[in-house]
Amino acid sequence: MNDGAIRAALDRHWRAADADDFTAEHEIYHADAVLEYPQSGERLRSRERIEESRRVQPNAKRFTIRRIIGGGDLWITEFILTYDGAPSFVVSIMEFRDGLVARETQYFSDRFDPGPSRAHLVEPIGEIPSS
Template identity: 70%
Template sequence: MDDRAVRAALERHWNASDANEFEVEHEIYRDDAVLDYPQSGERIRGRHNIQESRRVQPNKKRFTVQRIIGGGNLWVTEFILTYDAKPTYAVSIMEFRDGLVAAETQYFAEPFAPGPSRTHLVERMGETT
């Protein structure tokens, strides 16, 4: 699978994630895929279990992809995951084998106020000068 095909598969995956299309969302995973959530200490083994864990998640969620970068067997997606209208910044690291995701690790971070000690050194993202 070349990089263009992987990128297309990732775009399909994230679009399906946003639309709650669980079958399409999980086509990208191998049957024996592993998903890790380091912040909660959880590991989910197998495409079926990954899909079921997302299907039973009770919150209303939206995915807004910020960027997808990678090549070969390693791809990273930065996105905003909004649960019940509360945004969380997230990173997904996917490792591919034979054209499908064999391992994924997701990291999550809530927004926080900027530090006053560095105000004079920064510009606010999304603002123009």
């Protein structure tokens, strides 16, 4: 699968995730895919378990994609995942095999207020949801 086809698959995946279309969201994964959440120490093995874990997640969620970069078998998506109105900043690292995700690792970070010591050095990066 070429980079354009993988990028199109990623766009479908994230649109489906935002729409709670669990079937379409998980078409991108190999049957034996592995998903890891290092911050919680969790590992899910198989597309079936990954999908079920998301189906039973009770919170209302929204995905706002900030950017997708990658090539070949390695793709990274930066996005804001809003659970019940509270934003988390997420990086998803997807490793592809034969055009499907074989492994994904997601890193989460909560929003925080800027440090006053560097206020004179920075500029705002745009609309960031507040908690």
